[in-house]
Amino acid sequence: MNSASCAAKISTQPFSLNPSSPTSHDNPLVSPKPTSLFLGSTRKLRLSSSSKLNLRRRSGTVFAVSDVVKQKKSKSTPSLLITKEEGLELYEDMILGRAFEDMCAQMYYRGKMFGFVHLYNGQEAVSTGFIKLLKQQDSVVSTYRDHVHALSKGVPARAVMSELFGKTTGCCRGQGGSMHMFSREHNLLGGFAFIGEGIPVATGAAFTSKYKREALKEADCDHVTLAFFGDGTCNNGQFFECLNMAALWKLPIVFVVENNLWAIGMSHLRATSDPQIYKKGPAFGMPGIHVDGMDVLKVREVAKEAIGRARRGEGPTLVECETYRFRGHSLADPDELRDPAEKAHYAARDPITALKKYLIENSLASEADLKAIDKKIDEVVEDAVEFADESPIPSRSQLLENVFADPKGFGIGPDGRYRCEDPKFTEGTAHV
Amino acid sequence: MAAIFQGVGAAAALSSSPSNSFDSKKFVSSPCRSFSVRKGASFAVVRSDGRVNLNPKGGRAQQLISNAVATKSDSAAAFSSSKPGHELLLFEALQEGLEEEMERDPRVCVMGEDVGHYGGSYKVTKGLAKKFGDLRVLDTPIAENSFTGMGIGAAMTGLRPVVEGMNMGFLLLAFNQISNNCGMLHYTSGGQFTIPIVIRGPGGVGRQLGAEHSQRLESYFQSIPGIQMVACSTPYNAKGLMKAAIRSENPVIFFEHVLLYNLKERIPDEDYICNLEEAEMVRPGEHVTILTYSRMRYHVMQAAKTLVNKGYDPEVIDIRSLKPFDLYTIGNSVKKTHRVLIVEECMRTGGIGASLIAAITENFNDYLDAPIMCLSSQDVPTPYAGTLEEVTVVQPAQIVTAVEQLCQ
Numbered sequence: 001m002n003s004a005s006c007a008a009k010i011s012t013q014p015f016s017l018n019p020s021s022p023t024s025h026d027n028p029l030v031s032p033k034p035t036s037l038f039l040g041s042t043r044k045l046r047l048s049s050s051s052k053l054n055l056r057r058r059s060g061t062v063f064a065v066s067d068v069v070k071q072k073k074s075k076s077t078p079s080l081l082i083t084k085e086e087g088l089e090l091y092e093d094m095i096l097g098r099a100f101e102d103m104c105a106q107m108y109y110r111g112k113m114f115g116f117v118h119l120y121n122g123q124e125a126v127s128t129g130f131i132k133l134l135k136q137q138d139s140v141v142s143t144y145r146d147h148v149h150a151l152s153k154g155v156p157a158r159a160v161m162s163e164l165f166g167k168t169t170g171c172c173r174g175q176g177g178s179m180h181m182f183s184r185e186h187n188l189l190g191g192f193a194f195i196g197e198g199i200p201v202a203t204g205a206a207f208t209s210k211y212k213r214e215a216l217k218e219a220d221c222d223h224v225t226l227a228f229f230g231d232g233t234c235n236n237g238q239f240f241e242c243l244n245m246a247a248l249w250k251l252p253i254v255f256v257v258e259n260n261l262w263a264i265g266m267s268h269l270r271a272t273s274d275p276q277i278y279k280k281g282p283a284f285g286m287p288g289i290h291v292d293g294m295d296v297l298k299v300r301e302v303a304k305e306a307i308g309r310a311r312r313g314e315g316p317t318l319v320e321c322e323t324y325r326f327r328g329h330s331l332a333d334p335d336e337l338r339d340p341a342e343k344a345h346y347a348a349r350d351p352i353t354a355l356k357k358y359l360i361e362n363s364l365a366s367e368a369d370l371k372a373i374d375k376k377i378d379e380v381v382e383d384a385v386e387f388a389d390e391s392p393i394p395s396r397s398q399l400l401e402n403v404f405a406d407p408k409g410f411g412i413g414p415d416g417r418y419r420c421e422d423p424k425f426t427e428g429t430a431h432v
Numbered sequence: 433m434a435a436i437f438q439g440v441g442a443a444a445a446l447s448s449s450p451s452n453s454f455d456s457k458k459f460v461s462s463p464c465r466s467f468s469v470r471k472g473a474s475f476a477v478v479r480s481d482g483r484v485n486l487n488p489k490g491g492r493a494q495q496l497i498s499n500a501v502a503t504k505s506d507s508a509a510a511f512s513s514s515k516p517g518h519e520l521l522l523f524e525a526l527q528e529g530l531e532e533e534m535e536r537d538p539r540v541c542v543m544g545e546d547v548g549h550y551g552g553s554y555k556v557t558k559g560l561a562k563k564f565g566d567l568r569v570l571d572t573p574i575a576e577n578s579f580t581g582m583g584i585g586a587a588m589t590g591l592r593p594v595v596e597g598m599n600m601g602f603l604l605l606a607f608n609q610i611s612n613n614c615g616m617l618h619y620t621s622g623g624q625f626t627i628p629i630v631i632r633g634p635g636g637v638g639r640q641l642g643a644e645h646s647q648r649l650e651s652y653f654q655s656i657p658g659i660q661m662v663a664c665s666t667p668y669n670a671k672g673l674m675k676a677a678i679r680s681e682n683p684v685i686f687f688e689h690v691l692l693y694n695l696k697e698r699i700p701d702e703d704y705i706c707n708l709e710e711a712e713m714v715r716p717g718e719h720v721t722i723l724t725y726s727r728m729r730y731h732v733m734q735a736a737k738t739l740v741n742k743g744y745d746p747e748v749i750d751i752r753s754l755k756p757f758d759l760y761t762i763g764n765s766v767k768k769t770h771r772v773l774i775v776e777e778c779m780r781t782g783g784i785g786a787s788l789i790a791a792i793t794e795n796f797n798d799y800l801d802a803p804i805m806c807l808s809s810q811d812v813p814t815p816y817a818g819t820l821e822e823v824t825v826v827q828p829a830q831i832v833t834a835v836e837q838l839c840q
Contacts, residue, residue, distance in 0.1 A: 139589065141585075170622070171622065172620060172621050172622035172624070173622035173623070174622075175619055175620055175621075176620040176621060176622060177620075180620040182617075182620070182621035182622065182624050182625060183624065184621070184624040184625060189585065189588055189589070189625070190617065190620075190621070191620070191621075192612075192613075193612075194608065194612060197581065197608055197609065197612055197613060199578075199581070200578040200579070200581020200584070200585060201582075201584055201585035201588065201613060202585060203578070203581070203585060204581065204582040204583060204584060204585020204586040204587070204588070204589065205585045205586070205589045206585075207582055207585070207586050207591075208585070208586045208591050209589075210567070211541065211567060211568075211586070211591060212590075214567055215538065215541070215565065215567045215568050216538055237575075237577070238577055238578050238581065241573070241575035241577070241578035241579075242578050242582075244573055244575070245575065245582065248573070401623065402618055402619045402622060402623035403618070403619055403657055403658050404618070404658060404660075404681075404682045405618055405623075405626040405627070405628070405681035405682055406681040406682050408682075408708075408709055409658075409659075409660045409682045409708075409709070409756065410756055411709050411753070411755075411756025411757060411758065411759070412709050412710065412756070412759060412760045412761075413759055413760065414759045414760060414763040414795050414796070415760070418709070
């Protein structure tokens with residue numbers, strides 16, 4: 001079976017997947033690939049085979065991008081994967097994500113934001129690679145590590161920073177916080193604190209898309225939903241239950257696993273019987289793909305196919321992006337467990353550096369262009385902080401707003417009126 | 433004293449003095465309250481106090497006395513409309529409500545285990561899949577947490593799903609989604625997303641179904657902020673509440689009871705809804721207020737027969753809205769009778785009754801002549817053996833004894 005031979009060739013993980021040897025004892029730097037040297041590849045992804053498969057049976061292709069696809073040897077100069085505009089857009093989005101998160105760390109230590117803040121440094125290629133291909137009406141569901149997903153989807157940096165500062169001008173009026181970023185306008189459906197609980201919500205959004213097309217007869221409704229979650233989530237029941245339902249009903253959804261190898265202090269290899277997450281896709285009848293998540297162009301190529309599949313009504317895809325977070329799990333995590341050599345290895349594969357190199361080497365942009373973007377983003381982030389600083393904090397009366405869409409839900413008081421009819425209601429206490 | 437019927441649009445000031453007589457209660461007609469009123473049509477309005485008004489005549493409420501599990505209702509017609517109405521069983525009333533709402537709004541859909549081809553394990557969704565298709569009446573795999581979450585995601589993106597738990601107890605598996613997402617997302621999104629979902633299913637103690645199929649989840653869910661909970665008890669209020677729940681923008685958890693599905697009643701032909709936040713006056717009285725809901729309503733009414741023969745005049749209120757409590761109806765009753773007995777099926781510890789005691793004590797302590805009594809089920813997992821199961825729930829004899837004690 002072709003997938004088996006492809007699977008066997010997936011040795012591009014830099015770390016041994018032999019669960020008996022913890023990573024710190026391996027020499028993680030001796031990795032078998034220059035094949036995972038990413039940028040500049042003309043490799044096209046062959047996903048077409050999956051559509052021919054009878055998805056009722058156990059089917060779906062499993063392969064790794066980096067070694068299944070063959071290089072076109074005939075061409076002397078590889079054709080580029082992106083245009084200049086696209087390249088600059090991708091660069092800007094990744095720089096925005098990185099600069100924003102760095103600023104978050106600063107602001108946190110200065111006491112401007114509190115609680116659990118989970119930063120996305122290092123994983124920008126996944127967010128940018130996927131979300132920049134979406135339309136506004138497509139939906140994104142994320143986890144607590146959601147700032148950059150929000151930014152990529154188009155939520156203004158001001159709104160996100162204000163939300164983190166807990167101000168009324170935040171995207172959720174200050175009521176959500178770092179882990180609950182929502183935007184109706186940009187179809188960002190959250191921001192969830194418990195892992196796995198966003199995946200059914202994403203499945204529901206995909207269900208709505210299918211329902212609109214088939215039951216409400218809106219024939220051109222082809223909205224796609226992306227669900228982002230981590231390696232730890234892939235051992236959770238909701239993940240599997242949703243893979244089943246999505247494949248069963250061919251929902252227009254892409255399950256994007258951001259496998260950064262660590263769930264707080266739990267190594268993926270210590271938690272998972274079969275650490276190759278992409279293999280779990282075919283068990284439910286959908287293609288499972290592994291891609292180098294530090295390479296935004298590779299991610300983008302895979303994303304194009306997966307999103308295209310969903311848009312055409314061919315069903316879901318499971319994409320495992322091998323990526324890494326440069327910082328700890330959250331700003332409260334001292335990050336002592338991870339091997340410095342591992343961190344250094346991935347730091348050398350910084351997606352932003354790599355894209356920059358690609359753009360310059362292929363003459364898509366000059367240093368000056370990129371510096372201009374860096375400067376612009378710095379200003380955007382500074383402005384966001386200023387805006388958030390100057391925004392008002394929520395007043396007491398905001399406490400009871402938005403508990404119910406219909407505030408009659410607070411009930412009828414002893415005087416016979418609905419509590420919400422009392423003009424002083426929102427200053428009171430909510431007890432029913 | 434003539435009852436004054438205020439239709440929608442009439443301005444009526446609510447008198448601030450507590451009405452000491454049941455009949456002179458006036459209603460505020462504000463936009464917030466939704467009466468089941470349609471202008472121009474000739475039909476009846478059954479108000480939450482159980483009275484019926486077609487003409488503004490005075491009238492005492494109809495006395496609805498029914499057995500614990502009624503097969504034939506000997507109540508007089510719950511309305512005196514010119515149209516005959518039609519008779520049906522409670523599960524058919526639920527089905528009718530669902531069907532009418534699904535016809536009215538194509539975004540209403542049903543999801544759950546065996547709701548489609550099987551017609552629902554209690555036949556509430558019978559025939560709907562044939563009529564509306566497999567997508568609108570979705571047979572899900574056995575994954576409560578995920579399909580409830582799926583319903584929530586669908587609700588956020590524009591649909592109006594009705595999620596069925598085959599037994600309410602199964603929704604314990606969906607507690608994550610119900611508490612975290614269903615109740616919270618409207619708030620944590622700063623009001624951007626609404627979750628107009630209805631989560632329904634049968635619960636309560638049945639006939640020797642065993643501990644796990646006899647659970648009463650209302651006590652577990654009651655603390656969740658952002659949700660409403662209602663419990664239906666008659667075909668009339670089952671249909672009315674179902675329709676109101678589906679039309680509501682809030683997430684509503686709709687409790688049905690396994691033993692009440694075959695109750696028969698004559699209900700109006702016209703479109704009507706029952707207000708989600710109001711309690712129902714089942715039997716007005718003077719001596720004691722008995723607050724109850726769901727199946728225990730019938731045990732209470734059976735006890736009421738005995739009590740009436742013994743010379744007592746209990747006022748029975750079916751609170752219907754488990755969250756929030758209708759403190760107006762309840763308060764007016766307490767102010768009249770000064771004695772309260774709560775009869776419920778959930779456990780004593782942390783149950784609906786416990787919350788109700790707190791609410792009444794906080795708001796109406798001055799009007800009480802005696803401590804509030806609360807009869808609840810025993811704090812035990814429901815045993816299988818019939819004799820033990822019978823003792824687990826409150827029986828009419830206990831209610832009679834409690835009233836006698838309370839009225840000493």
